[in-house]
Amino acid sequence: MNIGNYRALLDTTAMPLNERxxxxxxxxxxxxxxxxxxxxxxxxxxxxxxxxxxxxxNKKKNTENEDAQVVKVxxxxxxxxIPLATSPxxxxxxxxxxxxxxxxAYHASTGNTxxxxxxxxxxxxxxxxxxxAAEKKSN
Amino acid sequence: xxxxxxxxxxxxxxxxxxxxxxxxxxIMFLIAGVLIYLAIAKQFExxxxxxxxxxxxxxxxxxxxxxxxxxxxxEEVDYxxxxxxxxxLDLLYLGxxxxxxxxxxxxxxxxxTDFTPLISNPKSFLMGAGAQLGVFVxxxxxxxxxxxxxxxxxxxxxxxGADGPTAILVTKILAPTLLGAIAIAAYSYxxxxxxxQPPFMKLLTTNKERRIxxxxxxxxxxxxKLLFPIVVTVVVGFVVPDAVPLVGCLxxxxxxxxxxxxxxxxxxxxNELINIVTIFLGLTVGATASADNFLKGSTLLIxxxxxxxxxxxxxxxxxxxxxxNVLSGGKINPLxxxxxxxxxxxxxxxxxxxxxEYDPSNFLLMHAMGPNVAGVIGSAVAAGVFLSWNW
Numbered sequence: 001m002n003i004g005n006y007r008a009l010l011d012t013t014a015m016p017l018n019e020r021x022x023x024x025x026x027x028x029x030x031x032x033x034x035x036x037x038x039x040x041x042x043x044x045x046x047x048x049x050x051x052x053x054x055x056x057x058n059k060k061k062n063t064e065n066e067d068a069q070v071v072k073v074x075x076x077x078x079x080x081x082i083p084l085a086t087s088p089x090x091x092x093x094x095x096x097x098x099x100x101x102x103x104x105a106y107h108a109s110t111g112n113t114x115x116x117x118x119x120x121x122x123x124x125x126x127x128x129x130x131x132x133a134a135e136k137k138s139n
Numbered sequence: 140x141x142x143x144x145x146x147x148x149x150x151x152x153x154x155x156x157x158x159x160x161x162x163x164x165x166i167m168f169l170i171a172g173v174l175i176y177l178a179i180a181k182q183f184e185x186x187x188x189x190x191x192x193x194x195x196x197x198x199x200x201x202x203x204x205x206x207x208x209x210x211x212x213x214e215e216v217d218y219x220x221x222x223x224x225x226x227x228l229d230l231l232y233l234g235x236x237x238x239x240x241x242x243x244x245x246x247x248x249x250x251x252t253d254f255t256p257l258i259s260n261p262k263s264f265l266m267g268a269g270a271q272l273g274v275f276v277x278x279x280x281x282x283x284x285x286x287x288x289x290x291x292x293x294x295x296x297x298x299x300g301a302d303g304p305t306a307i308l309v310t311k312i313l314a315p316t317l318l319g320a321i322a323i324a325a326y327s328y329x330x331x332x333x334x335x336q337p338p339f340m341k342l343l344t345t346n347k348e349r350r351i352x353x354x355x356x357x358x359x360x361x362x363x364k365l366l367f368p369i370v371v372t373v374v375v376g377f378v379v380p381d382a383v384p385l386v387g388c389l390x391x392x393x394x395x396x397x398x399x400x401x402x403x404x405x406x407x408x409x410n411e412l413i414n415i416v417t418i419f420l421g422l423t424v425g426a427t428a429s430a431d432n433f434l435k436g437s438t439l440l441i442x443x444x445x446x447x448x449x450x451x452x453x454x455x456x457x458x459x460x461x462x463x464n465v466l467s468g469g470k471i472n473p474l475x476x477x478x479x480x481x482x483x484x485x486x487x488x489x490x491x492x493x494x495x496e497y498d499p500s501n502f503l504l505m506h507a508m509g510p511n512v513a514g515v516i517g518s519a520v521a522a523g524v525f526l527s528w529n530w
Contacts, residue, residue, distance in 0.1 A: 015289075023289060024282040028275040031524040035271045038378050038520050039264040039513060045370055046261035046363075053362045 155201035163430035164199040170433075171195040171425075174323070183330030187303060187421050191323060194425020197228065205229070206426040211236050212315050232423040235311050235318075240420040241304035242388040247413025248304075248515070249368070249392025250405045252483060256508040258363050259356040262463060262471075267513025269459025270479025273299030273452030274521045277444045284444075286437055290314055293525040295441050298325045299448025300518025301332070301480040305385060307424060309522045313530075319428025320438045324445035329482045335446075336453050336477050336489050343457045344473045348464065349497040351472040353506045364397040375520060382523025386516060452480040456510060478507040481514040 015023075148154055155161055174192035178185040198206045206228035210221050216236065221229050234240040257263050278296025281287045287295060290313035297309045298321060306325040310318045328335065341349075368390035375386045395405040460476025474494050478486040490507035 017283075017285065020282055020285070020289070021279075024279045024292070027289075027293070027524070027528060028279050031275045031278075031521060032268075032272065034379065034524050035517050035520050036265070036268045038375060039268040039517055041378075042371060042374055042516070043261040043264040045374065046258055046264075046367070049258075049363050049366060049370075050261075053360050053366075054357070056357075 150202065152201040152203070158201075161201045161430075163434050164201055166434060167195055167199040167428065167430045171199075174327075177327075177330070181330075184326045186417055187326045188330070190418055190421025191326065191425035191428075194228070194422040195319070195428045196425075197422070198426040198429050206232065206423070206429075208316065208427055208429065208432060228423055228426040231419045232426065234416070234419055235307065235423050236315075238308055238311065238384055240416050240423075241308040242384045243416045244304045244413055244420065245385050245519075246388040246392040247408045247416070248483070249389040249394075250396045250408035251413075252389075252393060252512055252515070253508070254367055254393060254512055255359045255364065256356055256505050257512050258359045258367050260506070260509045263475075263509030264513045264516075265463060266456050266459050266476045266479040266510035267515075267517040268479075269476065270452045270456030270510065270514050271300065271517045271521045272455025273448040273450065273480070274518065276451045277448030278525075280447060281440070281444045284440060286440055288314075289530050291317055293528070293530075294321055295444045296448060297321075297518070297522055297525065298328065298441075298445035299452045299480070300514075300521055301325070301329055301449065301452065301482040301486070302515060302518045303329065304420075305481075305518050305522045307420065308385060309525055312526060315427075316432060317437075317441065318424060319426075319433055320441045321445075322424040323428065324442050328445055328449045329485065332449075332480070332482050332485045333489050333492075335449055336480075336486065337493050339450060339453050340457060340474055340477050340489075340493050343454065344461070346497065348461070348473050349494060350501065351464070351469060352498070352501055353470065353472055353475075353503070356505055361397075361399075365394070368394040368397070371516060375516070375523070379520050379523030379527060381526035382519045385519040385522065389515065389519070449480065453477045456480060456514075460510070472501075472503055472506065475503055475507040475510055479510040479514045479517070481511070481518050483511050483515060484508065486514070487511040 156164060171192040174188050174195070177183040178188035178192065197203065205226035207225065210216070210225060210229060211232065218233075221233065274296045276296075277299050278292050281292035281295040282289055294306070294310040294314040294317055297306045300306065303322065303325050307318065307322055310321045314321075372383070372387050372390045376383045392405075392408050395401045395408055456476035456479030457473055458476070459479070460471055460473040463476075464471040464473050472494060474490045475487075478490045480486050487504055487507035487510075491502065491504040494501050494503040
């Protein structure tokens, strides 16, 4: 069977124009109504879901929560009491030691108590050492 | 010796080109060239238009028999014949013929789509429904023209759904010989949405309406996100069973994404699966556009009806949004209605862009995504109506 025969099967001309228009109108109306009914029903279902599964955040309640959080801040232990192992960034002890030493050296250098001074520095691999360390850590 | 040379020359594509009728292939190469240009230089739907145009080139090479459309247009397809003597594109086309590719593409689209704006503001469903007006108007016009059968008119009408896989699925069932023309028209118009829609958006809305600021969307709970795809599948399945291959896969893909425990499957659906299927679909759909099948007056009529479908769908969405705006007391910006034609997310971006022309600090994108994804479901339902109709 060639394409021409296939098109003949579809019978494009046998149906009179008024019948074609009538059928077209039926499909038009039923089709649009079906689409609207299905999607409107889904709207209804979603609206029911909202009532069942979504709770509107209460501003007053939130304010109370914020107050509670403020009180809790006072209960947070001092920095020196936080064990190293529970710090937010799980640490490489060597890295922590290097950072601590650098901070210590910085503070100490301001009092000129160290036997060295920084006369120059250079960036490596396009990023500062701190950035590099941070990137390495995040990876 | 001389005979061998003659045989060789007569077997070349050049010799076949000058034989009767094959000159039409040159016109098809020209059309494919335009599509390749649009895909690469203008980036108009390149993921689909490029494979489609290359499929057109492959199928129109004289003497090359990669694809035989006549294998597939019988009511009883002889799969043994296809496996025995079919070319590469014949085998790949089985995925179109059996309705596999469009559904798998919907699976990927579902995994990529965020339905949160629609769940958050479910009124958007109505705009997605209103934007299907073009589908049925174009169907009616195509049928009234007397050129097309009711089945062909339905396939032409679905161009207005602005949804490539849906158009391909409907066409391969109802009018397989028009597949090339309809797919090319659908994807071309989807790419041209930023040019087609704005004039009508501006024509049908007032300056005041275009400046309306919509209230922020509410957050959506995880449970709502989980239940949404299941409920949509069940509801659509009960009313329009023929739409389930599309809607079911769309919602399954979305469930993979939102459930939070199938990240690997979701990523596969969003990337490798949809990319592979897109290549196969594009190539084989392009292959149906052979010169004999494509270069007809009816193709021009299909392209004209497709444009009408897009315009009327845009108008339908806009008018629905305008009515909803009036009923809601001016809380809905009618510009988001035009996003009800599927074409995710292009149509929503157009709403955002036009809105910002009148108020640069007004952000309509997320509001427009609601009708936009509702349009995907709406066009699948419209396709289901056509497929289930007793023609």
